[in-house]
Each structure stands twice: as C-alpha cells, then as structure tokens.
Amino acid sequence: MDKASLFKGAERFDVNALEFELLGGFSNNVFECNRNGERIILKFYPSYLYRKDSIIAELDWIRFLHSSGVYVTRPLLSNNGKYIETIKIDIEKECYVLAFEKANGSFNNVNDAETWNKDFYYIWGKALGKIHCLSKNYSPLDKNIKKQEWNMGPLFIDNFDEVNKGVFEKWEKFVIELNKLPKNKSGYGMIHNDLHQGNFYVHNNKIILFDFGDCEYNWFIYDIAIVLYHAVQTIEENDIKGREEFAHLFIKAFLKGYLTENNLDSYWLSKLPFFLNYRQIFSYIYFSKFLNEEQKYNKKVKLNAMKEKIESDVPYLEIHYKDFF
Numbered sequence: 001m002d003k004a005s006l007f008k009g010a011e012r013f014d015v016n017a018l019e020f021e022l023l024g025g026f027s028n029n030v031f032e033c034n035r036n037g038e039r040i041i042l043k044f045y046p047s048y049l050y051r052k053d054s055i056i057a058e059l060d061w062i063r064f065l066h067s068s069g070v071y072v073t074r075p076l077l078s079n080n081g082k083y084i085e086t087i088k089i090d091i092e093k094e095c096y097v098l099a100f101e102k103a104n105g106s107f108n109n110v111n112d113a114e115t116w117n118k119d120f121y122y123i124w125g126k127a128l129g130k131i132h133c134l135s136k137n138y139s140p141l142d143k144n145i146k147k148q149e150w151n152m153g154p155l156f157i158d159n160f161d162e163v164n165k166g167v168f169e170k171w172e173k174f175v176i177e178l179n180k181l182p183k184n185k186s187g188y189g190m191i192h193n194d195l196h197q198g199n200f201y202v203h204n205n206k207i208i209l210f211d212f213g214d215c216e217y218n219w220f221i222y223d224i225a226i227v228l229y230h231a232v233q234t235i236e237e238n239d240i241k242g243r244e245e246f247a248h249l250f251i252k253a254f255l256k257g258y259l260t261e262n263n264l265d266s267y268w269l270s271k272l273p274f275f276l277n278y279r280q281i282f283s284y285i286y287f288s289k290f291l292n293e294e295q296k297y298n299k300k301v302k303l304n305a306m307k308e309k310i311e312s313d314v315p316y317l318e319i320h321y322k323d324f325f
Contacts, residue, residue: 001029001044001095005087009044009097012078012085024198026290030211032102040076043213044087045096049154049290050213052084053146055096058212059083060140061190068134070127071208073100103210105203110234115202118253121231125257127207128195128227132220133262135189150178150218155285162288166311171285174278181219187268190215191223196230221268225275227254232317237302247317251324270321280306280316 003017010017013035020031020042029044045055059075066072076099078085085097110116156175160168182188192199193214201208231250235243251272258264284306287296296303309316 001027001046002089005044005089005095005097006031008087009042009085009095012080012087012097013040013042013076013099014079015040015042035099039102041073041100041102041210043098043100045098045213046089047094047096050096052086052096054148054152054216055084055098055213056142057140057145057148058215059098060142060145061138061215062212064138064141065131065134065209070130070134071206072212073103073208073210075100100210103201103203103208105201105206105208108197108202110197116234118249120202121250121253122257123205123207124227125254125259126261127200127209127257128192128223129258129261131192131209132189132223132258132264135191135220136185138190148216150216150222151175153214153216155282155289160285160289163285164288164307164311167281167284167307170310170313171281174281177274178278181271187221187264188219189217191218191220193218193223193226195223195227197234198230219268219271219275220262220264221271222275222278224254224258225272225279228272229276229279229316237305244318247319248323251319255324266321269324272321272324273315273317273319276316276319281310284310 006020007017010020010033015033015035020033022028023030023032023041025043027044027046027049029046031042031044032039033042034040062072062075066074075083077083078097078099083098087095087097089095108115108120163171192209192212193216194211195209199209199211201210228247228251232243232247235246237243255269284303287301287303291301295301308314
C-alpha cells in the first residue's frame with residue numbers, strides 16, 4: 001500500500017498511520033491500530049482487486065450474520081458516519097477503506113495438540129454449518145445490493161496472459177463443469193469463501209470470524225473444501241500419507257459438527273474432491289495473476305509444484321466420500 005493512501009485512510013477513521021501494525025492480507029492491506037483507546041482493524045481494498053459493490057454486499061452479509069448470533073467482527077463507522085471511505089490513488093484507481101472491531105482471542109496454534117484436535121475441528125464445522133444454514137434465508141437489507149455470484153470475481157473478467165496455456169485449458173474445463181451444477185437453496189448460497197485457520201480467532205471455546213472480503217454466492221461444499229484445503233497445509237507437503245490421514249481425521253470431525261447446524265446431502269459431499277482440485281487451480285491462477293515476482297518465488301507459494309500437479313491431473317488429495325463417516 002502506498003503511504004499517501006494509508007495516511008488518508010487513517011485520517012478518515014481518526015487513527016494515526018504512524019502507529020499502524022501490519023497484520024498481512026493478500027496485498028499487505030490489513031492493519032491494526034488504536035482509536036480512542038480501542039484496538040481496531042483497518043483494511044484497504046484497492047479497486048483493481050475489489051469492486052465497491054462487492055464490498056457493500058460484504059458489509060450487509062456481516063451485519064446479517066452478527067444480528068443472527070454469529071460471532072463476527074462488526075464494521076465500524078468513519079468520522080463521516082460511513083462504513084466505506086473512498087480514497088483516490090490516481091485518476092483511474094481508488095482504494096476503499098473499512099474499519100472493524102478487533103476480535104477477542106487469538107489464532108489457534110496448529111502445533112498444539114491440546115487445542116488443534118478433533119474437538120476443535122467439530123466446533124469449526126458447527127461455525128460454518130451455522131453460516132450456511134442462515135444463508136438459506138438471507139436476503140440483503142438493501143434491495144439495490146448486487147448479488148455477487150461465484151463467477152464475478154477478477155479471475156472471470158480479466159485476461160489470462162500470465163497463466164500457462166495448459167493450466168488455462170484445464171481451468172476452462174472446471175468452469176464448464178461448475179456451470180452444470182444446480183444452484184438450489186439446499187446447496188448454494190452466500191458463503192465466507194476463505195475460512196482458513198488464519199481468518200478467525202478462538203476465544204472461550206468460540207470461533208470469532210473475520211475477513212469476509214471474498215464472500216460471494218457459491219456452493220456450500222466449496223466453502224468446506226476451502227477449509228480442508230488450507231487445514232491440510234499444516235502437514236508437510238511431501239508427507240502424502242500424513243496429509244491423507246490428517247484429511248480423513250479432520251473431515252470426519254468437521255462434518256460431524258457441520259451437520260448439527262446444516263443439512264448437506266450426499267450428492268454435494270461427494271463433490272468434495274472436485275472442489276479441492278478446483279481450489280488448487282483457482283489458487284494457482286490467482287497467484288499467477290496478482291502476486292509480484294518476489295512473492296511468486298516465495299517458498300511457501302510453490303507455484304511450480306502447483307502447476308506440475310495441475311498439468312498432470314494429480315489430485316490435491318486422495319479422499320473419497322465413503323471415508324467421511
């Protein structure tokens with residue numbers, strides 16, 4: 001983020017940009033700061049990555065979940081009484097600035113078996129199941145809010161110059177298959193779309209959710225696939241057997257909790273391997289398009305390994321529906 005945008009955004013929410021603590025975010029766009037003795041989170045959404053109508057939809061979704069008893073971090077008003085402040089970067093680009101309360105608690109330690117275990121996966125599943133159950137009856141408060149469908153993000157509207165041709169052809173096949181899937185209320189609705197272990201805190205045995213910046217209408221099973229996709233990454237990539245064993249342990253406990261809150265029939269659960277592979281190719285293309293060169297060669301990203309698996313049709317995980325229960 002450029003300094004001018006940070007200082008302008010800070011001024012709109014009455015905080016000091018010199019005291020910003022960078023928390024991360026895909027574009028290093030999430031900061032913690034102090035406002036009148038309260039720790040809050042300031043997020044900067046560059047217009048080349050985020051559309052304003054999708055941010056408006058995100059805020060409505062968060063407010064709905066909060067009013068329905070889900071533990072989420074509430075959006076906060078600016079000095080001007082706005083939830084979204086718009087900062088001009090240049091003639092063509094803008095940056096949208098939002099503030100949220102800071103969640104109580106902390107990240108779960110994935111290396112601590114006392115907290116990272118079947119009991120926790122069960123609670124995690126209940127949290128996502130509750131969101132999906134509520135989604136079935138969700139309607140935006142403002143009828144002018146544009147519905148954010150699964151294929152309206154930047155990967156579906158930009159060119160693919162940065163993407164390997166072979167990978168792109170496989171991507172097209174996934175999109176064709178996705179377009180064939182039913183969109184009935186029982187399996188499709190507003191989802192979080194990025195509920196990995198870095199997007200919530202744990203406090204008093206409760207999960208407090210944040211970072212709804214990718215929320216959209218999509219298949220519920222994809223939300224589950226995203227959780228599993230990232231949870232498995234806590235196991236060394238070369239430990240294939242270890243990953244598969246963890247995946248079976250995780251998904252059984254997770255679904256046991258999930259199904260206490262939301263019913264998802266076997267047709268959708270059988271699609272989990274497909275959506276895991278879709279998440280892999282989605283991630284590869286997203287990274288290829290939006291990471292800078294330094295980020296692309298980060299050891300954690302492993303773009304080349306992802307590309308080889310996709311080109312060779314290697315499944316992200318060897319997992320089967322019959323193993324879930």
